Amino acid sequence: MTLTTESGAPVADNQNSLSAGPGGPLLIQDQQLLEKLAxxxxxxxxxxxxxxxxxxxxGVFEVTDDVSPYTRAHFLGEAGRRTEVFVRFSTVAGGLGSGDAVRDPRGFAVKFYTEQGNYDLVGNNTPVFFLRDPLKFPDFIHSQKRDPFTGIQEPENVWDFFSHSPEATHQFTWLFGDRGIPASYRHMNGFGSHTYQWVNAEGEAFWVKYHFATDQGVRSLTSEEAADLHGRDADSHQRDLHASIERGLFPSWTLSVQLMPVAEAASYRFNPFDLTKVWPHADYPLVRVGRLTLNRNPSNVFAEVEQAAFAPNNFVPGIGPSPDRMLQGRLFAYGDAHRYRLGVNHTHLPVNAPHATEARNYGRDGAMRFQADGSKNYEPNSFNGPAETGRALAAGVEVSGLTGAYRNPVHAxxxxxxxxxxxxxxxxxxxRTRxxxxxxxxxxQVREDAIVERSVAHFRAADPDYGFRVETAVKALRDR
Structure with missing residues (x-):
């Protein structure tokens, strides 16, 4: 096999650059050198x-239980139906070169390549989140990232933001608890976290929450175990996932959902669209749907993991959004991020393109457009182009009231x-001790007493013993 340039011309020498004589400067006419460096x-x-x-x-998602009374989504039809999937796990705050065994929420994003288009379910390994309003999200992430002055993640920034954001108390209790550092991606649960809408064939709507329970069992690391693992292998979770699939130990998760009739939302005791809260299982028990199994590693990590683009507004008929404010913000933010990172034609990349159907629309041109499509680029037209169905993917949501900056609907x-x-x-x-x-x-580690006092007050408001023990432990460490 002959090595060639990107234009297909054969390469004579890939070890030595062209130069003006044995000891002279290099030549700008060296196409192979310039092309490789560029x-x-x-x-x-x-x-x-x-x-x-x-x-x-x-991998693959297989339906095990009939949920057609709740949704007309085709891929969730009769038991035994199988759909190809791609799943991306991630940490949240760290950069691309950070380690895996850290105390941080884990992303749990699933792309279903359905016959009605791609459906992206973008969640975490926790059922709740730090915030309920996307307006606060950029500030929250700034507090978690490297400080612009010191260049490192500052505990003072993390806790200062928390001390001004009491709604994060629930998620902080999850994050610093025993499940805050999963032992591997295979040994953690996943959640859609947000509330979504399902609509059945009769047009009846339900609010829904997704739960992926690991079939491997939940395993987590203590802070000490994580520090040791991180020091020995920063790529621990990536290595574990790749190796297990290569050995034929295919990890799997059982998908169940909680379902709330739409009419019950307004009178429920708390806002069911508040991402900082869970629905108690006693109120809305889990309904089993199917099993997700991962059985194939990517052929190229950059092409199929780094360039994978999940957008929570990629719905299919029978599934739609809810008034969850954080979800509403993400419906814009994710797609916008992909258009910035990957370009307007990122949906044509193999990992992002539909696999079980094809995309038919009037999007043309833009950077990296490689399909030679000479058909019309407007609609409606007289040339038999793709046309709308006239049937909405999901059901309408009744709204009322004046526009304004509201904190939340009022529930008990x-x-x-x-x-x-x-x-x-x-x-x-x-x-509790851990x-x-x-x-x-x-x-x-926080120097400002006021930040510590406000933070402790949140834990005390959750439970007096909780706050007292945190306050006592912090004082003992600061007095050392």
Whole structure:
């Protein structure tokens, strides 16, 4: 096989540059040298602002239980139906070169290549999040990222933002608890986190939450175990996922959902679209749907993981959004990020393009457009181009009221602390001890007393014992 340039011309020598004599300067006519250096300078693309560090794999989703009474989505039809999927796991705050075994939420994004188009379910390994309003998201991420002055992640920034954001108390209790550092991507659960809408064939709508329970069992690391693993192998989770699939140990997750009839949302005791809260299973039990199995590693990590683009507004008939404010913000932000990172034609990349159907629209031109399509680029037209169906993917949502900057709809239990306190109280004594120790180890690094006091007050509001123990532990560490 002959080595060629990118234009297909054979390369005579790939070891020695052209020069003016044996000891003279190099020549600008050396096409192979210039092409290699120019390509090398352009091999990286902007990394994701969040979820930069990621791993992924292909697999299959198989329906095991009939959920057609709740949704007309074709890929969730009769039991036994199989759909190709691609899943990307990630950390949130670290950059592309950061390590895997760190205390950080994990992204859990699933792309279903359905016969009705791609459906992207973009979630985390926690059922809740730090915020309920996307207006606060850029500030939150700035507080988690490297400080512009010191160039490192500052605990003071992390806790200062938290101290002014009581709605994050529930997620902080998750993050600093025993499941804050998964032992591997295979040994953690996944959640759609947001509330979505399902619509059945009769037009009846339901609010839905997704739960992926790992079939390998949940395993996590203590702070000490994680520090040791991170020091020995920064790529621990990537290595584990890739190696397990190569050995034929295909990881799997059982998908279940919680379903709420639309009519019950307005009178529920808290806002069911608040991302900082969970729906108790006693109110809305899990309904099993199917199994997701990963069975094939990417052939090229850059092409199929780094360039993978998930957008939560990629819905299919029978599935739609909800008034969840964080979801509403992400419906714009994700697609916009991909158009910036990858270009307007990123949906034509193999990992992002539909696999079980084809895209038919009037998008033309733009950077990296490689299809030679001479058909009309407007609609409606008289030339038999693709036409609209006239049937909405999801059901309409009734809204009312004046425009304005509102905190939240009013429900009986729309406080920031009830669920965080409940989570603390269901923990064993050993789990509480580790939780308090993890929080104190980070919070004790903060120099400003006011930040510490505001943060402790949030934990005290969740549960008096919780706050007292955090305050005591922080004081003990700061007095050393």
């Amino acid at each position: 390509r090398f300078n352009r091999e990286r693309i902007p990394e994701r602002v969040v979820h930069a560090r990621g791993s992924g794999a292909f 239990q729309d406080d920031d602390f009830t669920q965080a306190g409940a989570l603390y109280r269901v923990m064993s004594e050993e789990e 939780l308090v120790g993890n929080i104190a180890g980070s919070l004790a």
